[in-house]
Amino acid sequence: MISGIDYLNKKPVAIEIAGGRIKRISDGTNTEQLILPGLFDLQINGFAGVDFNGPDLTCEDLEKAVIALAKTGITGFMPTIITNSPKAIKDRLAFLRRFQEESKWGSFICGFHLEGPFISPQDGPRGAHPKEHVRKPDWALFQEFQEAAGSGIRIVTVSPEWEGAADFIAKCAASGVKVAIGHTAANTHEIQAAAEAGASLSTHLGNGAHPVLPRHPNYIWDQLAEDRLWLTLIADGFHLPPAVIKVFLEVKKEKAILVSDAVSFAGCKPGVYESLIGGKVELTEEGRLQMVSDPRLLAGSAAALLDTVEFMARTGLSTFEQAWEMASLRPYRFLDEESFGIEEGAPADLVLGRFCDGRFRVQTVIKNGEVIDL
Ligand SMILES: [Zn+2]
Numbered sequence: 001m002i003s004g005i006d007y008l009n010k011k012p013v014a015i016e017i018a019g020g021r022i023k024r025i026s027d028g029t030n031t032e033q034l035i036l037p038g039l040f041d042l043q044i045n046g047f048a049g050v051d052f053n054g055p056d057l058t059c060e061d062l063e064k065a066v067i068a069l070a071k072t073g074i075t076g077f078m079p080t081i082i083t084n085s086p087k088a089i090k091d092r093l094a095f096l097r098r099f100q101e102e103s104k105w106g107s108f109i110c111g112f113h114l115e116g117p118f119i120s121p122q123d124g125p126r127g128a129h130p131k132e133h134v135r136k137p138d139w140a141l142f143q144e145f146q147e148a149a150g151s152g153i154r155i156v157t158v159s160p161e162w163e164g165a166a167d168f169i170a171k172c173a174a175s176g177v178k179v180a181i182g183h184t185a186a187n188t189h190e191i192q193a194a195a196e197a198g199a200s201l202s203t204h205l206g207n208g209a210h211p212v213l214p215r216h217p218n219y220i221w222d223q224l225a226e227d228r229l230w231l232t233l234i235a236d237g238f239h240l241p242p243a244v245i246k247v248f249l250e251v252k253k254e255k256a257i258l259v260s261d262a263v264s265f266a267g268c269k270p271g272v273y274e275s276l277i278g279g280k281v282e283l284t285e286e287g288r289l290q291m292v293s294d295p296r297l298l299a300g301s302a303a304a305l306l307d308t309v310e311f312m313a314r315t316g317l318s319t320f321e322q323a324w325e326m327a328s329l330r331p332y333r334f335l336d337e338e339s340f341g342i343e344e345g346a347p348a349d350l351v352l353g354r355f356c357d358g359r360f361r362v363q364t365v366i367k368n369g370e371v372i373d374l
Helices: 057-071 086-102 138-149 165-174 188-197 221-222 242-255 305-314 320-326 329-334
Strands: 004-005 012-018 022-025 034-037 039-044 074-083 112-115 155-156 178-181 230-233 256-258 271-274 280-283 290-293 352-358 359-366
Touching: 004 352, 012 256, 022 155, 022 256, 022 320, 034 178, 039 280, 039 305, 039 329, 039 359, 057 086, 057 359, 074 359, 086 138, 112 271, 138 221, 155 165, 165 178, 165 188, 178 188, 188 221, 230 242, 242 256, 242 329, 256 305, 305 320, 305 359, 320 329
Parallel strands: 004 034, 039 074, 074 112, 112 155, 155 178, 230 256
Antiparallel strands: 004 012, 012 022, 034 352, 271 280, 280 290, 352 359
C-alpha cells in the first residue's frame, strides 16, 4: 500500500498494488508526498555517460543508465537508435533487445525508437546523422531491423521526401509501428501524403531543420497544420525558444509530448567531454551542451525529461501538472496503450516525491509494483 496526494486532483489517496498493477484506489490521509505516474521518454539516446548507440555498450553500462534515469522519475523509455550502417543498427537493436529480455532492469525499456536511416540527406534537416548511411525507405531492410529488435521497434522516424515513402509508411503503420516525420525537407504534398498513409507524429518539430526556411510554405507550418500528427518537442531551454513552444502547444494541444532527446552527457557533471560523433563538447553549468570548436552549435540535449518538465513550469508555458502529463500519460496515449496513469488496473509505474526549494525531488520510484532501490 502506498499513500500520498494524487498530483492531479490533489486528494490524499491510498493505492493498493497487486500483481504489478494498481488494484484499488481509496481515500487516504498521507499529505507528506505527491503520487504521480512515472515519466515516459519516447526519444533518448543515452544518459549518465552511457551512449545507447555506442559500439562497446555493456549490460553494466545500461543498468547504470537505467538506475540514473529512474532517479529522475523515469519508469519507461525508448532507447533511440540513430542512422548508421544496417549492420550496426541491427547489432545495437539486438543487444538492447537481449538486455530488455534478460536484465532485471529490462522492463524499463518499452520498445525502441528508430530515428533514421530513412531521413533527409540534406545538410540541416539531417542534423548530426552521418550522411553516408542515410538511405531511402526500404521495407525489406526495415523488416530486418525489426527482426533484430524482436519486433520491438514501436516508432520509426522517416522523411517522406523520398520516392516510395508513402508506401513504406503505410506498411509500417499496418504492422503496428508508429511512423514519425522528422529530419525532413519534405514539401506540403509529401507531408500530407505521409499523414494520409498513416504517419502520426512529428519528431522534435523545429529541430533537425534548415537554419533558414522560406516564410511559407515550409515543413514546419505543414506539420503544424496537419491535425493527424502528434508532436514531440525538446523543452530543454536551448533547442526551442519559449515563443515557439507556446505556439506549438496552442496548435497541437492534447497531441503535444515532451521528449528529452538526451545524449550520453545528460546526467553528467559540467565539463568538457570527448564526443563519439567527433570533437570535444562542453556541458555548461546551465546545462547547455555545445561544441567546443563553435559554442554557438548545440551538440544535443543534456536535459533529463524531468528537467524539461521543470523548464515548462518555470517559464509559465504550462503548469507543472500539465508538463508532467505531457511527459507521462501522453506518450502512453500516443502509443494506444489501454491502461496507464493513476487508475485501477493500470501498471503500477509510479513516482513519489515533493517540492523542495522550488524543485521537484523524486523520493521513491515504483516499477511494476516494486519499489526501486535508488
Ligand atoms: Zn533527431
